[in-house]
Amino acid sequence: MKRFSFSLQLLAGLAVGVALGFVAKIWDVAWLAETLTRVGQIFVQLLKLAVPPLVFTAVLVSVANLRNVNGAARLASKTLLWFLVTAAIAVTLSIGLGLIINPGRGVALDTSAAKPAETSGTWLDFVTGILPTNVVTAFTEVNVLQIVFLGVVLGAAALAAGEKAEPFLNLSRSVLELVQKALWWVIRLAPIGTAGLIGKAVSTYGWDLLAPLAKFSAGVYAGCLVVLLVVYPTLLAVWGKVNPVQFFRNAWPAIELAFVSRSSVGTLPLTQRVTIERNGVDRDYASFAVPFGATTKMDGCASVYPALAAIFVAQVFGVPLGLGDYLLIAFVSVVGSAATAGLTGATVMLTLTLSTLGLPLEGVGLLLAIDPILDMMRTATNVAGQLVVPVLVAGSEGRLDAAVFNAPPQPLDDAPRESAPRVAQPAAA
Secondary structure, three states: OOOOHHHHHHHHHHHHHHHHHHHHHHOOOOOHHHHHHHHHHHHHHHHHHOOOHEEEEHHHHHHHHHHHHHHHHHHHHHHHHHHHHHHHHHHHHHHHHHHHHHOOOOOOOOHHHHHOOOOOOOOOHHHHHOOOHHHHHHHHHHHHHHHHHHHHHHHHHHHHHHHHHHHHHHHHHHHHHHHHHHHHHHOOOOHHHHHHHHHHHHHHHHHOOOOOHHHHHHHHHHHHHHHHHHHHHHHHHOOOOOOOHHHHHHHHHHHHHHHHHOOOOHHHHHHHHHHHOOOOEOOOHHHHHHHHHHHHHOOOHHHHHHHHHHHHHHHOOOOOOOOHHHHHHHHHHHHHHHHOOOOOOOOOHHHHHHHHHHOOOOHHHHOOOOOOHHHHHHHHHHHHHHHHHHHHHHHHHHOHHHHHOOOOOOOOOOOOOOOOOOOOOOOOO
């Protein structure tokens, strides 16, 4: 297998999965469809298995690592600011796209069959949901938002405790290394998992379900592609002063894995390796920015998708939207990204948006059937954004190694290389 790069292996898995999926769909090969489904489920389960310890230790260690970074507060502020700016751009463009294509106009769907979301997704639920009532439950129920909260709090406490917290931090770093190493073994199975996931989607849905929702589905893909291929390259070229083509050459394996796995958190180890080993971002800063982004930076799931979905639901149910509603969509998308928490699907963010606008939550049920197909593109956009922001911030702070960024992309087929953390340099004048 090492004759072929990891990217080629993923592409081969994608092609094989599509072919097998169509075979199972067209000739009704039940055992093949079941096999593809099982392979995809096992791959996703293996990714999810590592989510609680990975998110907790990654966030905790990333916050604690800020002590090693000169100008940590400035770096954190810039990172958050770019998160907000790119989210605002993405949702603004998506609202404009929605008003142009009118995704729900003329769509004839049986809205009586749509079931309302199980959770209301109100702002009160979101805010109170951040605070865990039981530490163990947060991990057993894989409530990523609560796990992130615990990681941030303990990381900040470790910063305040200083040397006394070193034994705890060393243990957390060790656990993080072990989880990332094990997860890398799972990621190496991604070509097989890709075949199962794509094959299952094709054999289950084919193109049948896309027909009545074709305009909406095309809108989501178009919106994500505009952000991915227009907004990000423009920011990289104008503000980052780097070559966008080289960026995508470096970032492609992580974006591709995100597309098939539909999990920003599951892609986290590969995203971090690409950020450091290919994009040349300072290791100390990347250890904070990448885990933080994997749990809060969701331009596809939290900006593009909710904006178009809200317009779609409003048009299907005949609810008029005014300027204030569109501003509210933008506000919810920019500040509510953490609600998606890096896992597959964007149901929480969608219910939060619909309930804030007072739109029928039954609209969520209309979109659940095609959600896996849309989620692939959304997650690829999420991870691309998580890779773009560290490059922008590191470039502005003199923490981007141009020689590494512009070099031919390093192979990612082997386990992560061990290397000492780079010494943080003062920001460029």
